[in-house]
Amino acid sequence: MTDLFEKAVEEVKVLRTQPKYEEMKELYALYKQATNGDVNFDRPGVFNVTGRGKWDVWNLKKGMTKDEAKAAYVDLVEKLKAKYGM
Numbered sequence: 001m002t003d004l005f006e007k008a009v010e011e012v013k014v015l016r017t018q019p020k021y022e023e024m025k026e027l028y029a030l031y032k033q034a035t036n037g038d039v040n041f042d043r044p045g046v047f048n049v050t051g052r053g054k055w056d057v058w059n060l061k062k063g064m065t066k067d068e069a070k071a072a073y074v075d076l077v078e079k080l081k082a083k084y085g086m
Helices: 002-014 021-036 049-059 066-084
Strands: none
Touching: 002 021, 002 066, 021 049, 021 066
């Protein structure tokens, strides 16, 4: 699974069109869960809007194993490749 995940990480960088914001958030959350596991630091402060948003979407993946997150990431990238092309 690791090889497929690493390939998907590279492929998402060369899509013809950048995915929509919601798709990018999902990619981020799955990537962080796949590489780091559950979020392991406190939620950023109220003035760090971007950091809070990233923390929130990553925290939604809490409890998902790294392998499950890698598989979900690969599946999402395949859908994005079909949608946006390479």
